[in-house]
Structures are given as structure tokens and as C-alpha cells.
Amino acid sequence: MSALKNFLSIxxxxxxxxxxMPACVRGYVCGGTxxxxxxxxxxxxxxRWGFVHRGLRNVEQRSTKVSLWGQxxxxxxxxxxxxxxxxxxxxxxxxxxxxxxxxxxxxxxxxASTVPLERLQAESQQRxxxxxxxxxxxxxxRPLLDRLRKAQIEVxxxxxxxxxxxxRENLQRLRFTVPFQFSGKLLLDGMxxxxxxxxxxxxxxxxxxxxxxxxxxxxxxxxxxxxxxxGFRGERDRLSWEHIRAIRALWPGKLVLKxxxxxxxxxxxxxxxxxALIVSTHGGRQLDGCxxxxxxxxxxxxxxxxxxxxLIDGGFRRGTDVLKALALGARxxxxxxxxxxxxxxxxRDGIRHAVSIFxxxxxxxxxxxxxxxMDEITADLLRPxxxxxxx
Ligand SMILES: Cc1cc2nc3c(=O)[nH]c(=O)nc-3n(C[C@H](O)[C@H](O)[C@H](O)COP(=O)(O)O)c2cc1C
Numbered sequence: 001m002s003a004l005k006n007f008l009s010i011x012x013x014x015x016x017x018x019x020x021m022p023a024c025v026r027g028y029v030c031g032g033t034x035x036x037x038x039x040x041x042x043x044x045x046x047x048r049w050g051f052v053h054r055g056l057r058n059v060e061q062r063s064t065k066v067s068l069w070g071q072x073x074x075x076x077x078x079x080x081x082x083x084x085x086x087x088x089x090x091x092x093x094x095x096x097x098x099x100x101x102x103x104x105x106x107x108x109x110x111x112a113s114t115v116p117l118e119r120l121q122a123e124s125q126q127r128x129x130x131x132x133x134x135x136x137x138x139x140x141x142r143p144l145l146d147r148l149r150k151a152q153i154e155v156x157x158x159x160x161x162x163x164x165x166x167x168r169e170n171l172q173r174l175r176f177t178v179p180f181q182f183s184g185k186l187l188l189d190g191m192x193x194x195x196x197x198x199x200x201x202x203x204x205x206x207x208x209x210x211x212x213x214x215x216x217x218x219x220x221x222x223x224x225x226x227x228x229x230x231g232f233r234g235e236r237d238r239l240s241w242e243h244i245r246a247i248r249a250l251w252p253g254k255l256v257l258k259x260x261x262x263x264x265x266x267x268x269x270x271x272x273x274x275x276a277l278i279v280s281t282h283g284g285r286q287l288d289g290c291x292x293x294x295x296x297x298x299x300x301x302x303x304x305x306x307x308x309x310x311l312i313d314g315g316f317r318r319g320t321d322v323l324k325a326l327a328l329g330a331r332x333x334x335x336x337x338x339x340x341x342x343x344x345x346x347x348r349d350g351i352r353h354a355v356s357i358f359x360x361x362x363x364x365x366x367x368x369x370x371x372x373x374m375d376e377i378t379a380d381l382l383r384p385x386x387x388x389x390x391x
Pocket of ligand 1: 028029030042080081082083084110111112113131159258280281282283284285313314315316334335336337338
């Protein structure tokens with residue numbers, strides 16, 4: 001889609017996506033919790049670090065490739081799990097999986113997604129990671145692990161920051177709930193956005209009926225308008241490190257904990273047998289009042305062995321944001337909203353465009369920083385803005 005070339009940055013895509021999405025979709029995708037401090041921090045902390053670039057380093061042959069567990073990725077980036085993405089674009093999860101495959105980046109299937117993970121695995125040639133919202137009940141966890149093994153999922157990501165539903169006041173005001181319920185406000189919203197109503201809402205209803213909780217448990221769950229048995233969040237508040245250790249003993253693949261912010265949790269993750277962790281505040285959608293993942297990163301990194309992969313997400317919108325996290329020790333960066341903005345603007349092409357914006361910014365910015373390879377991006381290239389000491 002040639003008009004996409006006019007969207008020069010992720011912020012450009014975001015502006016257009018906001019215009020196209022009904023208020024409830026906008027609120028769901030963009031919103032945070034309570035006063036939005038965690039959300040704002042995740043964006044603003046990038047400005048508190050600045051580069052000190054190097055010159056004359058011959059950066060003609062540059063590569064953005066990284067590898068993790070023997071798998072090479074074309075970017076130090078991947079798609080974070082985003083539940084209910086079907087609300088942004090018809091069959092959005094399948095589009096995310098196939099664009100991730102083309103772009104050679106990881107895609108994490110959300111436990112709250114609506115396209116069966118087996119289809120997403122086929123779409124991505126068996127390369128998806130899977131993110132679980134687990135109850136603290138091993139009897140319910142075991143059959144899910146069996147399903148994942150059968151689907152040849154190799155990386156299991158357990159989200160640890162959602163033990164209860166957060167206070168999403170913005171969604172309450174918009175009458176947007178999970179499970180999904182129709183309301184007069186939603187219908188009016190849809191009428192004011194006919195393109196979304198036709199291309200997303202009606203198309204989904206006509207082609208697949210009401211979407212289902214396809215990947216929350218060992219088998220496909222009920223329609224998203226109904227509560228799954230044990231509730232959508234049933235017994236998540238009982239999940240503990242004991243469960244992580246029990247899962248480690250059963251799960252042969254890689255195990256990643258998402259939502260780690262405290263250095264003691266990072267140490268516990270290592271002790272419990274995790275293979276990696278994701279520093280994250282869930283895009284500002286769970287506990288409000290948090291520091292940004294980028295601010296937490298150096299302390300978390302210092303708490304784990306040098307070669308233990310520390311991944312991060314939250315607020316990344318620029319290639320320079322990604323480079324700052326790599327300099328502070330992150331192995332890879334994940335994004336949630338940017339690819340959804342692309343999807344809302346131009347479907348699959350829009351998702352591709354979001355990836356290509358990051359790719360081209362990274363290629364330019366790494367050269368300007370004086371680096372030809374991702375492993376040259378180190379902490380000595382960063383300083384806290386306004387101070388003279390080194391990180
Ligand atoms: C619409 C939406 C849905 C999300 N759903 C999930 C989910 O199902 N599971 C999960 O672990 N995180 C979920 N997240 C959080 C993301 O995985 C990620 O942590 C966050 O979006 C990163 O911040 P960013 O959007 O600023 O890139 C969701 C985020 C968004 C925006």
C-alpha cells in the first residue's frame with residue numbers, strides 16, 4: 001500500500017490508528033490503569049538516557065541480527081502477546097504470526113487470543129512462542145502443557161503480573177468488559193466508525209461467528225461473550241514460585257517469565273529454572289505507579305548471571321529506544337501496541353510497515369552510534385541525561 005510510505009514513524013501510525021478505531025477499541029488498546037503512571041513512565045524514561053556516539057568506525061557492513069537459543073532473528077525485536085487483537089483487525093493474530101515469520105522475528109501468542117494456537121503455529125511454520133495466563137492449580141495447567149507440546153510450541157512464556165484484574169477505569173467508563181458484552185454505547189461507537197464495523201466487527205461475525213477464548217486452556221473455550229469455566233481469571237491469585245518449579249519439572253522447552261521488575265524476582269526466576277525473563281509492566285495495564293521497565297532493567301540485569309537472557313517490553317516506539325535497552329543489557333525488545341497501530345491502519349501491510357519502520361531506524365541509528373553489530377551496543381555508549389557519571 002503506497003500511502004503507507006507517508007507514515008514515517010510509529011507515532012504517525014498511532015495517530016491514524018486512533019482516528020480509525022472506535023472509542024472502546026482505542027480505550028482497550030491504548031489505555032493503562034488508574035492514573036496511567038506506569039504507562040507514562042514506560043514512554044518517558046527513554047528521554048532520561050542519552051547516547052555518546054562514536055565516529056570513524058566503518059559501519060558500512062551493518063547487521064541487526066541477534067540469536068537466542070540457537071535461533072537467529074533478523075532484529076533484536078519481537079511481537080509481545082496482545083489478547084483480543086481481533087478487535088483491531090479481522091484475523092489479526094494470524095496476520096501477526098505470518099508477518100513475524102516473514103520478518104524472522106518472534107511472535108508470542110497470547111493466552112487471551114482468539115485464533116487457535118495450532119493454526120498460528122502452522123501460519124508461522126512452528127515458530128510461535130506461547131504466553132500463558134495460568135491458574136494456581138496444576139491439575140488445570142498439565143493438560144494445557146500437553147496441548148502446547150503437541151502443537152510443538154518451544155517457548156512457554158508465563159505472565160506473572162496479572163494475579164487479579166487491574167483497575168482499568170477507562171474501560172469501565174466505556175462499558176468495555178472481558179468477557180465482552182454488547183452495550184448501547186458500543187453499538188453507537190460502531191455506527192460512528194463504519195469502516196471498523198464492516199471490516200472488523202461484521203466480517204469477523206460473518207466469517208467465524210463470535211470469537212472464542214481459543215487458547216486459554218487445554219481445549220478451545222467458550223465465546224468471548226461468556227465466562228470460561230473457573231472464570232477468565234480463576235485462581236490466578238494462587239499462582240506461586242512453587243507452580244513455576246513444578247512447571248519447570250514438566251516442561252521440556254524454554255521457560256520465560258514475563259512481568260519481572262524486582263531483582264529478587266529475577267534471582268528467583270533463575271533459581272526456579274527459567275531460561276529467560278521479560279522485564280515488563282504489561283504496557284502499563286496492570287499495577288499503576290510503577291517505574292518503567294527501562295529503569296528496572298540495570299538492577300534486574302545485575303541480579304542474574306551475565307549470559308542469562310533478559311528481554312524487555314514497554315513503550316518502545318523508536319529504534320533509539322531499542323538501542324538504549326540493548327545498551328543497558330537487554331537481549332531483545334518486544335512491542336505490543338506498535339504492530340496493532342499498523343494493523344488498524346492497513347491490516348497485514350500495516351503490521352509489515354511497523355516492523356520496517358523499526359528496522360530502518362535501527363539500521364540508521366546504529367550506524368550513527370558507531371556500531372555495525374548488535375553486540376557492540378554497550379553501556380559505555382549511554383549516559384544519564386543531565387549528569388556526568390557513567391551508567
Ligand atoms: C491490547 C493489548 C493486549 C495485551 N494482552 C496481553 C496478553 O494477553 N498477555 C500478556 O502477557 N500481555 C498482554 N499485553 C501486554 C503486552 O504483552 C506488552 O507487555 C505491552 O503491550 C508492551 O508495551 P507497549 O504496548 O508499549 O509496546 C497486552 C497489551 C496490549 C496493548
